[in-house]
Amino acid sequence: MEDGAVASSPSDAEDETDWFSAALLASARRIGGSERLTDALPRVAEGAAAMVPGVRDAGVAVRLRDELSCAAHTTETAEAVDRTQIRMAEGPCIDAIAGADTVTLTDAATETRWPQFVPEATRHGVRASLSVPLSSTSLVGAVNLHLTRHALDDPSARVRIQRSAQMFVAFASLALGAADRLDELKGALVRRDVIGQAKGILMNRYDVDADEAFDRLRRASQTTNIKLYEVATWLVTCREP
Secondary structure, eight states: OOTTSOOOOOOTTSOHHHHHHHHHHHHHHHHHTOSSHHHHHHHHHHHHHHHSTTOOEEEEEEEETTEEEEEEESSHHHHHHHHHHHHHTOSHHHHIIIIIOSEEEOOTTTOOSOTTHHHHHHHTTOOEEEEEEOOOTTOOEEEEEEESSOOSOSHHHHHHHHHHHHHHHHHHHHHHHHHHHHHHHHHHHHHHHHHHHHHHHHHHHHTOOHHHHHHHHHHHHHHHTOOHHHHHHHHHHHOOO
16 A cells, blocks of 8 residues: 555455554544645645444634635535535534534424524535534644435434444544644744844844844844744845845
8 A cells, every 4th residue: 555545445355453553553643734724724625534334524624813714625526515604503513513412403304403504515415414523732623524315314324324424534633733733843943944034134234243132133133023933034124125
């Protein structure tokens, strides 16, 4: 199997538990190895669709600047259904993000909750769905799984799908934390590099040492009430040739 790829579905001779574990780890590596969260979230949706039985329409909704956003999806159906939940502020995804843990729409034909959302979901061919909240400490959101081929009225099938989804999202949440830290680390390295360049400019221009150059940047930041990194960026980009 190619490193980082989700494992193929098990054949009759393979042990399903071993396959799921291997596929789970492979998917987590793909998610955690993303350079940016914007790259990681589509991999979460793809992994959910690949690993949760009966699911091909998967999406990820996250809260950004106090607003929910459809951040990733595997199909147009998943995107349409998730955008409908967000627009109506009603549905399994909304309840899951609000703190209701895993929320399951067992059968759209008999569901009485979400009276506005369910007819729209049915119009897109969705017969059942479930939403599992992300457990990442730095990202509020949910993974939404929509089933179009059958409902979840069979108890054993429902439990199997719920457990698979919950386990996948738990691993995905941990992997997203790694991707988020990588974003932060890269940002810190960029800021440090720009500040270093600004210090070099001041050292060369005023014949001062590194400590004095940094003190001048810090004083300029305090005097202007502008962040030190922004002062350094201005100096690097606007200096005279």
